[in-house]
Amino acid sequence: NAGVTQTPKFRILKIGQSMTLQCAQDMNHNYMYWYRQDPGMGLKLIYYSVGAGITDKGEVPNGYNVSRSTTEDFPLRLELAAPSQTSVYFCASSPLWGNTEAFFGQGTRLTVV
Amino acid sequence: RKEVEQDPGPFNVPEGATVAFNCTYSNSASQSFFWYRQDCRKEPKLLMSVYSSGNEDGRFTAQLNRASQYISLLIRDSKLSDSATYLCVVITIGMTTDSWGKLQFGAGTQVVVTP
Numbered sequence: 001n002a003g004v005t006q007t008p009k010f011r012i013l014k015i016g017q018s019m020t021l022q023c024a025q026d027m028n029h030n031y032m033y034w035y036r037q038d039p040g041m042g043l044k045l046i047y048y049s050v051g052a053g054i055t056d057k058g059e060v061p062n063g064y065n066v067s068r069s070t071t072e073d074f075p076l077r078l079e080l081a082a083p084s085q086t087s088v089y090f091c092a093s094s095p096l097w098g099n100t101e102a103f104f105g106q107g108t109r110l111t112v113v
Numbered sequence: 114r115k116e117v118e119q120d121p122g123p124f125n126v127p128e129g130a131t132v133a134f135n136c137t138y139s140n141s142a143s144q145s146f147f148w149y150r151q152d153c154r155k156e157p158k159l160l161m162s163v164y165s166s167g168n169e170d171g172r173f174t175a176q177l178n179r180a181s182q183y184i185s186l187l188i189r190d191s192k193l194s195d196s197a198t199y200l201c202v203v204i205t206i207g208m209t210t211d212s213w214g215k216l217q218f219g220a221g222t223q224v225v226v227t228p
Contacts, residue, residue: 035218041220042119042200042218042219042220042221043157043200043218045216045217088154090156090157092216100145101159101162102159102202102216104156104157104158105156106155106156107154107155107156
Protein backbone atom coordinates (compact mmCIF):
# COMPACT_ATOMS: atom_id res chain seq x y z
CA ASN A 1 0.00 0.00 0.00
CA ALA A 2 2.44 2.69 -1.18
CA GLY A 3 -0.12 5.47 -1.75
CA VAL A 4 1.72 8.74 -2.36
CA THR A 5 5.50 8.57 -2.19
CA GLN A 6 7.71 11.63 -1.95
CA THR A 7 11.47 11.75 -2.23
CA PRO A 8 13.69 12.95 -0.74
CA LYS A 9 12.42 13.34 2.83
CA PHE A 10 15.03 15.95 3.72
CA ARG A 11 17.30 18.16 1.67
CA ILE A 12 19.60 21.11 2.22
CA LEU A 13 20.25 23.30 -0.81
CA LYS A 14 22.58 26.20 -1.31
CA ILE A 15 21.20 29.44 -2.71
CA GLY A 16 21.06 29.26 -6.48
CA GLN A 17 21.05 25.47 -6.70
CA SER A 18 18.28 23.55 -8.38
CA MET A 19 16.55 20.33 -7.51
CA THR A 20 13.53 18.20 -8.30
CA LEU A 21 11.16 16.93 -5.65
CA GLN A 22 9.70 13.63 -6.74
CA CYS A 23 6.10 12.55 -6.17
CA ALA A 24 4.54 9.29 -7.30
CA GLN A 25 1.15 7.74 -6.59
CA ASP A 26 0.01 4.23 -7.36
CA MET A 27 -3.74 4.77 -6.96
CA ASN A 28 -4.43 5.87 -10.55
CA HIS A 29 -5.63 9.27 -9.30
CA ASN A 30 -6.31 12.00 -11.80
CA TYR A 31 -5.71 14.98 -9.52
CA MET A 32 -2.32 15.72 -8.05
CA TYR A 33 -1.20 18.72 -6.03
CA TRP A 34 1.90 20.32 -4.62
CA TYR A 35 1.62 22.35 -1.42
CA ARG A 36 4.15 24.11 0.74
CA GLN A 37 3.75 24.67 4.43
CA ASP A 38 5.86 27.23 6.23
CA PRO A 39 6.35 26.90 10.01
CA GLY A 40 3.13 27.60 11.89
CA MET A 41 1.23 28.29 8.69
CA GLY A 42 -1.34 26.55 6.54
CA LEU A 43 -0.84 24.79 3.24
CA LYS A 44 -0.41 26.91 0.16
CA LEU A 45 -1.05 25.45 -3.28
CA ILE A 46 1.91 25.72 -5.63
CA TYR A 47 0.73 23.79 -8.68
CA TYR A 48 -1.86 21.19 -9.45
CA SER A 49 -2.71 18.81 -12.26
CA VAL A 50 -6.02 17.35 -13.37
CA GLY A 51 -4.46 14.62 -15.47
CA ALA A 52 -1.44 13.66 -17.53
CA GLY A 53 -0.32 16.57 -19.66
CA ILE A 54 -2.41 19.17 -17.81
CA THR A 55 -1.03 21.41 -15.10
CA ASP A 56 -2.01 24.77 -13.68
CA LYS A 57 -0.72 27.31 -11.21
CA GLY A 58 -1.89 27.57 -7.67
CA GLU A 59 -1.45 30.44 -5.21
CA VAL A 60 2.35 30.52 -5.03
CA PRO A 61 3.88 29.18 -8.28
CA ASN A 62 6.81 31.59 -8.64
CA GLY A 63 10.16 29.85 -8.53
CA TYR A 64 8.70 26.43 -9.30
CA ASN A 65 7.85 24.33 -12.32
CA VAL A 66 5.99 21.07 -12.74
CA SER A 67 5.30 18.48 -15.37
CA ARG A 68 2.85 15.60 -15.57
CA SER A 69 3.91 13.20 -18.29
CA THR A 70 2.22 10.21 -16.65
CA THR A 71 -0.72 9.69 -14.33
CA GLU A 72 1.60 8.39 -11.62
CA ASP A 73 4.29 11.07 -11.43
CA PHE A 74 4.17 14.77 -10.63
CA PRO A 75 7.67 16.17 -10.03
CA LEU A 76 8.22 19.70 -8.71
CA ARG A 77 11.27 21.54 -9.98
CA LEU A 78 12.96 24.33 -8.02
CA GLU A 79 15.19 26.53 -10.12
CA LEU A 80 17.65 28.90 -8.46
CA ALA A 81 16.72 28.06 -4.89
CA ALA A 82 16.19 30.98 -2.50
CA PRO A 83 15.94 31.07 1.33
CA SER A 84 12.23 31.94 0.93
CA GLN A 85 11.71 28.44 -0.44
CA THR A 86 12.69 26.87 2.87
CA SER A 87 9.55 24.96 3.74
CA VAL A 88 7.91 21.57 4.00
CA TYR A 89 6.54 20.41 0.66
CA PHE A 90 3.60 18.05 0.47
CA CYS A 91 2.39 16.23 -2.59
CA ALA A 92 -1.18 14.96 -2.64
CA SER A 93 -3.52 13.13 -4.99
CA SER A 94 -7.25 12.56 -5.28
CA PRO A 95 -9.23 10.41 -7.69
CA LEU A 96 -11.68 12.94 -9.10
CA TRP A 97 -12.98 16.33 -8.26
CA GLY A 98 -15.91 16.33 -5.94
CA ASN A 99 -16.52 14.73 -2.61
CA THR A 100 -13.32 12.73 -2.45
CA GLU A 101 -10.49 12.30 -0.01
CA ALA A 102 -7.02 13.58 -0.84
CA PHE A 103 -4.04 11.45 0.09
CA PHE A 104 -0.78 13.05 1.09
CA GLY A 105 2.82 12.03 0.87
CA GLN A 106 4.96 12.28 4.00
CA GLY A 107 6.51 15.55 2.93
CA THR A 108 9.92 16.85 1.93
CA ARG A 109 11.66 19.17 4.36
CA LEU A 110 13.75 21.59 2.36
CA THR A 111 16.22 24.10 3.77
CA VAL A 112 17.89 26.65 1.52
CA VAL A 113 21.03 28.20 2.99
CA ARG B 114 -10.36 38.11 2.08
CA LYS B 115 -9.03 34.55 2.27
CA GLU B 116 -11.19 31.93 0.63
CA VAL B 117 -11.06 29.64 3.65
CA GLU B 118 -10.51 31.06 7.12
CA GLN B 119 -10.01 29.43 10.48
CA ASP B 120 -9.32 30.65 13.99
CA PRO B 121 -5.69 29.59 14.50
CA GLY B 122 -6.14 28.99 18.24
CA PRO B 123 -4.64 27.41 20.18
CA PHE B 124 -7.68 26.05 21.91
CA ASN B 125 -6.49 24.74 25.26
CA VAL B 126 -8.93 22.06 26.36
CA PRO B 127 -8.95 20.03 29.58
CA GLU B 128 -9.10 16.31 29.03
CA GLY B 129 -12.72 15.17 28.90
CA ALA B 130 -14.08 18.57 27.89
CA THR B 131 -15.81 19.58 24.66
CA VAL B 132 -14.29 21.93 22.13
CA ALA B 133 -15.80 23.36 18.98
CA PHE B 134 -14.48 25.62 16.27
CA ASN B 135 -15.54 26.91 12.89
CA CYS B 136 -14.23 27.45 9.41
CA THR B 137 -15.68 30.06 7.09
CA TYR B 138 -15.53 30.00 3.32
CA SER B 139 -16.10 32.84 0.90
CA ASN B 140 -17.37 31.12 -2.24
CA SER B 141 -21.06 30.30 -2.01
CA ALA B 142 -20.60 27.81 -4.86
CA SER B 143 -18.37 25.59 -2.74
CA GLN B 144 -19.64 22.06 -2.82
CA SER B 145 -17.53 19.70 -0.75
CA PHE B 146 -16.15 20.11 2.72
CA PHE B 147 -13.77 18.13 4.87
CA TRP B 148 -11.90 18.21 8.13
CA TYR B 149 -8.31 17.00 8.08
CA ARG B 150 -6.05 16.43 11.04
CA GLN B 151 -2.36 17.29 11.00
CA ASP B 152 0.02 16.20 13.71
CA CYS B 153 3.20 18.15 14.23
CA ARG B 154 5.52 17.88 11.21
CA LYS B 155 3.40 15.16 9.64
CA GLU B 156 1.21 15.03 6.57
CA PRO B 157 -2.51 15.94 6.83
CA LYS B 158 -4.92 13.03 7.05
CA LEU B 159 -8.64 12.97 6.47
CA LEU B 160 -10.63 13.14 9.69
CA MET B 161 -14.11 13.29 8.23
CA SER B 162 -16.21 14.60 5.40
CA VAL B 163 -18.89 17.16 6.16
CA TYR B 164 -22.35 16.44 4.86
CA SER B 165 -25.20 18.89 4.43
CA SER B 166 -27.27 17.25 7.15
CA GLY B 167 -24.36 17.12 9.57
CA ASN B 168 -22.58 13.94 10.53
CA GLU B 169 -21.00 12.27 13.47
CA ASP B 170 -18.05 9.92 13.79
CA GLY B 171 -17.61 8.76 17.35
CA ARG B 172 -16.70 11.78 19.44
CA PHE B 173 -16.49 14.07 16.43
CA THR B 174 -19.42 15.98 14.95
CA ALA B 175 -19.22 18.05 11.80
CA GLN B 176 -21.84 20.48 10.60
CA LEU B 177 -22.35 22.65 7.55
CA ASN B 178 -24.19 25.95 7.52
CA ARG B 179 -24.56 27.00 3.90
CA ALA B 180 -26.55 30.15 4.67
CA SER B 181 -23.73 31.57 6.79
CA GLN B 182 -21.00 29.77 4.83
CA TYR B 183 -19.21 27.95 7.56
CA ILE B 184 -18.51 24.45 8.73
CA SER B 185 -17.87 23.40 12.29
CA LEU B 186 -16.14 20.61 14.16
CA LEU B 187 -17.05 19.58 17.67
CA ILE B 188 -14.95 17.18 19.72
CA ARG B 189 -16.58 15.63 22.78
CA ASP B 190 -14.80 13.96 25.69
CA SER B 191 -11.43 15.24 24.46
CA LYS B 192 -8.47 12.89 24.69
CA LEU B 193 -4.80 13.81 24.93
CA SER B 194 -4.40 12.17 21.53
CA ASP B 195 -6.78 14.75 20.02
CA SER B 196 -4.04 17.37 20.31
CA ALA B 197 -3.34 18.37 16.72
CA THR B 198 -4.04 21.01 14.13
CA TYR B 199 -7.39 20.66 12.41
CA LEU B 200 -7.53 21.81 8.81
CA CYS B 201 -10.68 22.80 7.03
CA VAL B 202 -10.79 21.87 3.33
CA VAL B 203 -13.19 23.23 0.77
CA ILE B 204 -13.66 22.10 -2.81
CA THR B 205 -15.32 24.45 -5.26
CA ILE B 206 -16.11 23.16 -8.70
CA GLY B 207 -16.60 25.79 -11.33
CA MET B 208 -16.71 26.25 -15.05
CA THR B 209 -13.29 27.82 -15.45
CA THR B 210 -9.89 26.18 -15.50
CA ASP B 211 -8.92 27.82 -12.24
CA SER B 212 -11.71 26.09 -10.35
CA TRP B 213 -11.41 22.48 -11.40
CA GLY B 214 -12.21 21.21 -7.95
CA LYS B 215 -8.87 21.88 -6.38
CA LEU B 216 -8.66 21.53 -2.62
CA GLN B 217 -8.44 24.77 -0.69
CA PHE B 218 -7.09 24.55 2.83
CA GLY B 219 -7.62 26.78 5.80
CA ALA B 220 -4.55 27.62 7.86
CA GLY B 221 -5.68 25.27 10.62
CA THR B 222 -6.92 25.44 14.20
CA GLN B 223 -4.58 24.14 16.85
CA VAL B 224 -6.11 22.13 19.67
CA VAL B 225 -4.10 21.31 22.78
CA VAL B 226 -5.70 18.86 25.21
CA THR B 227 -4.22 19.06 28.69
CA PRO B 228 -4.35 16.48 31.50
